[in-house]
Amino acid sequence: MISQGYSISDEPERAFRVFNQLRAKGITLDRFSFITTLKSCSRDLCSSIGEGLHGIALRSGFMVFTDLRNALLQFYCVCGRINDARKVFDEMPHSVDSVSFSTLMNGYLQVSKKALALDLFRIMRNSEVPVNVSTLLSFLSATGDLGNLSGAESAHGLCIKIGFNLDLHLITALIGMYGKIGDIGSARRIFDCAIRKDVVTWNCMIDQYAKMGILEECVWLLRQMKYERMKPNSSTFVGLLSSCANSEAAFVGRSVADLVEEERIALDAKLGTALVDMYAKLGMLDKAVEIFNRMKDKDVKSWTAMISGYGAHGLAREAVTLFNKMEEENCKVRPNEITFLVVLNACSHGGLIMEGIRCFKRMVEAYSFTPKVEHYGCVVDLLGRAGQLEEAYELIRNLPITSDSTAWRALLAACRVYGNADLGESVMMRLAEMDEIHPADAILIAGTHAVAGNPQKSLDDELNKARKEAGYSAIEIE
Incomplete structure (x- = not known):
């Protein structure tokens, strides 16, 4: 005992x-x-x-x-x-019993072996072991992840045949399964036909719409929740707020944030971070700072979101100051690799060379992180903006990762600023060797020659070497 x-x-x-x-x-x-x-x-x-x-x-x-x-x-x-x-x-x-099958199926899902989980379920169906809710949940999860519509319909039919179609956990799982394969219509029909729903079921339906960018339906469901007196929680809003931020849907984002205030939802780490990220990406930095300061329990994602917000608005010194505050005041919250990436990015765009180099060294020496190519790309960009092109070139040459184009492209952009055509051509050769030539590179190298006073190297000549991709733009209509 x-x-x-x-x-x-x-x-x-x-x-x-x-x-x-x-x-x-x-x-x-x-x-x-x-x-x-x-x-x-x-x-x-x-x-x-x-x-x-x-x-x-x-x-x-x-x-x-x-x-x-x-x-x-x-x-x-x-x-x-x-x-x-x-x-x-x-x-x-x-x-073996149903617990044995359910445990091993969940194990396969944890290591992303969905097909083996489905094979195991078929073995279970061919045996005399009865199927239970737990094994069906694993089966639906694997089916959704594999994106098989016919398999999803068969799984749905099996739930009805066995008689578990009224179980709330399975209803939520079915909505999630259809959402994963992109059949949002079937997901909505299951949701609408459910005799009873809990907050998790509502959250799942809202989250599926948010992932597909159908924000107006999310707002409608939030209003319907209020009409049916279903109390939302922080999870109701997190995915939707992230989608508003990524879609730059300012009107919807503000409406959702107002509803959070109206319902007096506690600002836990996940909800607070989603609000900070959304306000920062929508250009409302003051609101992001206000939310961040109101949060009582901040995790590393919360600090990283606020630091990223400062950096995105060109406030590099504020980003570095907040990073220093994070190190000084929060022994329990350690910066991670993404935190260092957003700080380095802020330093690069703000021209803070010494602060950026110091941050890079702390990442390696104090926290024992192995820099990834994105970190090197920020440092190269930082050196390039400061005109230290040769130092940046030597840094890239000595990288432990040689197959990624991020750092080389950052150096190419710096070559254009300073008109270093010779180094720019060397970088283009490197990109060609890696088969990483992009249409934007042609514009950069043409601009480099123009700054260097070589008009014979025209943009048309360079664009002939690469196919230019079509661009597009979007506006939000309330």
Whole structure:
């Protein structure tokens, strides 16, 4: 019982010590001792200890029990050892139950092996093991991820045939499945026909419309929620606000934000971050700052969104100042690679050379992050804007990643600013060697020659080397 208590506590590792103490004292252990300790291994991702327990259970003869085998299945799946989980499953052909199938199917979904999850469900259907809600949820998730319309319709029919079509979890999963494959009409019909709906069902339908950019339907559903006296929560708005930001739908975004205030939804980290990101992208930086300052619990995404907002509005010093404040005041919140990327980007566009280099060094030395090509691209852009083209060229040549064009293209843009045609031609040769020539590169190199005083290198000549893509623009109509 003590081991079981520790397995669900905030200190699951203490269950290991209890287990070992009982074995050392010669106390006979039953299968439940193994199950609770394996649960602790799953929670703490203790792969080696769990593997050791597996061996002890084999020697003790407890592997005949299905519940212990299922605990082992869960442990291996949680640890990402899906092949070991499948071995355990295959060793119990006559004792598998619906929990065994559901656990392994979820394990396949966690490692993005959707097709294998569907194969396992077909095996389950051909066996005498009854299908339950949990296995159907996994089946619907895998079907949606694979984007198979006929498979989705078959899955929907199966839910009706088995008689689970009134289960709220399955209704929500069906909406999500049809949304993933782009059949928003079928998703809406399921939603409208549902006899009862909870807030999760409403959130799922709103989120599917938001992902497809059909924002007017999202707003209509929000109004309908209010009419039916269904209280929204923070998750109701997060996906919709992100879609408003990406679509630059200012009117819809403001309407949704007003509804958040009207419903007095608590500004948790996810909702607050979505509001900050939306206001910043829609050009309302003052509102973004106001929301950010009101947030009590900020995570790394919250800080990163606000830093990015400052950088996008050309306020590079404010972005660096906020980054420094994040380091000084929040020991629990550490910057991640994206945080450093937005700071470097702000420094690059703001011409803060020393601050950008210092940030890059802290990323490597203080936080032990390995820079990605995007980080190098920002540093190259920073050096290029400062006219230090040769330094930028040497930095790219020594990159551990040689196949990405981001850093080279940043240098090419700098060559145009300073009219360094010779270096620009060298960069174009590099891009050609990587088969990464883009129509925009032709414009950049032509501009480089123009600045350098070489009119014979015309834009038409360069554009003939690359096919120019058509552009488009959009406006918002309220």
